[in-house]
Amino acid sequence: xxxxxxxxxxxxxxxxSDSRHDAWAIVADHALVxxxxxxxDDENRSGWFWYWMTDAARGRGWTAAAAATIARWALTTGExxxxxxxxxxxxxxxxxxxxxxxxxxxxxxxEKFLVGGQRIDVDTYGRLRSDPSPSLDxxxxxxx
Ligand SMILES: CC(C)(COP(=O)(O)OP(=O)(O)OC[C@H]1O[C@@H](n2cnc3c(N)ncnc32)[C@H](O)[C@@H]1OP(=O)(O)O)[C@@H](O)C(=O)NCCC(=O)NCCS
Numbered sequence: 755x756x757x758x759x760x761x762x763x764x765x766x767x768x769x770x771s772d773s774r775h776d777a778w779a780i781v782a783d784h785a786l787v788x789x790x791x792x793x794x795d796d797e798n799r800s801g802w803f804w805y806w807m808t809d810a811a812r813g814r815g816w817t818a819a820a821a822a823t824i825a826r827w828a829l830t831t832g833e834x835x836x837x838x839x840x841x842x843x844x845x846x847x848x849x850x851x852x853x854x855x856x857x858x859x860x861x862x863x864x865e866k867f868l869v870g871g872q873r874i875d876v877d878t879y880g881r882l883r884s885d886p887s888p889s890l891d892x893x894x895x896x897x898x
Contacts, residue, residue, distance in 0.1 A: 758786075761808075765789055776832065778895065780807065780820045787811040790824040792837065800836040801828055803881075805851065812847070821855035822890040829883045836882050842867065843875045856888040857881045 755761050765786055768777040774796065780788035788807035795801065803825065807817045828834045839857065841848035849859075857879035865873035 762786055776801070776824075776828065778820070778824050780811075780816060782811065782816070788817055788820065790817075790820045792824065792828045792832065792834070794832075794834065798836070799834050800838065801832070801834050803828075803837045803839040803857075805848075815854075818851050818854035819890050819893050821851050822888050823892040823895060825855045825857070825881055826887060826892060827895060829881070834883070836880060838878065838880045840866075840876045840878045842869070843877055849877055849879070852879045854888060854890060855881070856885060858885060 755764060765777065765779050768775055768789070768791065774794040775791055776794060777789060777791040779786050780790065788805065788811060790803075790805040792801035792803055803821070805817055805821055825837055828837060837857070838860075839852055840863065841852070843862070853859075858881065859877060860880045861878050863876045863878060866876040867874045
């Protein structure tokens with residue numbers, strides 16, 4: 755994706771899809787700036803958790819706040835028992851977001867991906883319904 759219009763089409767497809775993706779747009783001043791999504795595994799009542807934030811809006815704590823909010827929603831209203839995610843170890847911001855959203859590091863998948871000729875480890879995280887909630891205040895969620 756290289757334009758805002760492409761990004762908006764992509765998020766719109768995800769948000770409207772009635773597939774297993776519970777996608778939540780992060781909006782500031784009526785503009786899309788990021789996304790938090792739970793790709794649901796109904797059989798196991800679990801979800802794969804992922805997020806991104808546009809360059810210009812990074813570093814403000816917005817992804818962490820949105821991730822904490824959506825994780826709490828998924829484990830309560832969403833009735834999931836477990837959320838999980840993984841990030842490349844050379845992407846420490848993603849791990850920081852996960853920890854701020856109450857995820858606990860569960861392990862490292864060694865040399866999981868081949869990127870630019872280099873094998874990269876991936877850290878894995880999980881959050882259970884019974885895990886303590888993080889201290890971040892939830893942000894407003896608007897459904898539909
Ligand atoms: C990872 C990503 C979502 C972080 O977004 P962000 O809006 O900058 O995150 P926040 O502002 O909410 O910051 C959350 C935490 O990350 C930390 N952080 C931000 N950038 C960092 C960096 N480059 N290195 C280490 N920590 C960093 C912040 O200090 C903060 O931690 P703290 O609250 O303990 O101080 C963003 O960089 C991104 O979209 N990357 C590309 C997509 C991606 O990697 N997605 C994750 C795959 S699941």
